[in-house]
Amino acid sequence: MSEGKPITCIAAVAYEAGKPLTVEEIVVDPPKAHEVRIKVEYTAVCHTDAYTLSGVDPEGAFPSILGHEGAGVVESVGEGVTNVKPGDHVIALYTAECKECKFCKSGKTNLCGSVRATQGKGVMPDGTSRFHNKKGEDLLHFMGCSTFSQYTVVADVSVVAIDPKAPLDKTCLLGCGVTTGYGAAVKTADVQKGDTVAVFGAGTVGLSVVQGAHVRGASKIIVVDINDEKKQWALEFGATDFVNPSKDLKDGETIVEKLVEMTDGGLDFTFDCTGNTDVMRSALEACHKGWGQSIIIGVAAAGKEISTRPFQLVTGRVWKGSAFGGIKGRSEMGGLVSDYMDGKLKVDEFITHRRGFTDINSAFEDLHHGDCLRTVLDLSK
Ligand SMILES: NC(=O)C1=CN([C@@H]2O[C@H](COP(=O)(O)OP(=O)(O)OC[C@H]3O[C@@H](n4cnc5c(N)ncnc54)[C@H](OP(=O)(O)O)[C@@H]3O)[C@@H](O)[C@H]2O)C=CC1
Ligand SMILES: N[C@@H](CCC(=O)N[C@@H](CSC=O)C(=O)NCC(=O)O)C(=O)O
Ligand SMILES: [Zn+2]
């Protein structure tokens, strides 16, 4: 019985920006009150993990245990935990849901204030870490999840139990990429039948937006990506058109002009899934005058800013953002898992690579190749 005792296990530690992760033994403390210790079975690598490790985002803190797209089984729970129990199959949530704070009760957002401040500092709600290396040094948590460890500890508001029949090696993708893009289309934007949509960036997030727009019956779904290898996937997930701005534009033509011309004046909805602030501007300006909405999903470095002529907004375009697709993790994850089990939500199709956990640095390299959407890591190997 491991309950109440520290567990020694393998984790991939990010000691320094721009350096590979160090796969080593760490010690994971037992969960304190309102905390849950999870045996992580599978995790995927999201662009945000790679971006944080790269050091481009100055908000990234080290040494830490990255990873936030993971699923596993509850090993033990701390005092006062009522929403999950040992043995439950769970997904870790980087967007918590306490159901009690001003945000949760507002009915207007999926953002939750309960653990946001400590999560941003890389510590548990009591201000301390549950992870220590063999030298006895504390390691920071990441996005309230830290799934690049065979065992992790999360706040009880940051975990949801799911149908035990759902395969964890697939549902781990619902912890971020698929949910984020799909939710941005069907919840944040609430795309309707006949709407026109453009998606910038055809990674897992962008293609999940495509999936959501297709499910809603959008009449035109244009995918914009600088990599032609993404075209086939875009069409498979429901895109009607693919534009590569590095080669499909006429001399002097901008991507905004091209999209406006393709849609008789601009799009009903555009989505940035690249994190590039110039792309964000193009996405806004490709929206239809009077009603077009552009949704920012991509993550840029802390300190980066977006700009456009105020006239773009004066004339009715709307700029908004979406975190975790606007999905409330504890209330709505069950529905997404059911949709997946019923064949209504594609998840398996995003898994292009599989590796053992100790090969995690290769999974980071995979993400930079055009042939990879998601690499799923098996934590038992
Ligand atoms: N708001 C939220 O809740 C979340 C945000 N994110 C963010 O969403 C973004 C997408 O994540 P993910 O799908 O995992 O990332 P990927 O890296 O898999 O996908 C991004 C895609 O955008 C392409 N791209 C890069 N630059 C441009 C450009 N200038 N124009 C068009 N396409 C471009 C990339 O091409 P190439 O591969 O050739 O570089 C790649 O195909 C990231 O910024 C990530 O951090 C992720 C999850 C949640
Ligand atoms: N460090 C960046 C912002 C990072 C960011 O926007 N994170 C996303 C999740 S990315 C998932 O892969 C998010 O949902 N943020 C909301 C939150 O409450 O953390 C910066 O400071 O600009
Ligand atoms: Zn992510």
Ligand SMILES: [Zn+2]
């Ligand atoms: Zn809350």
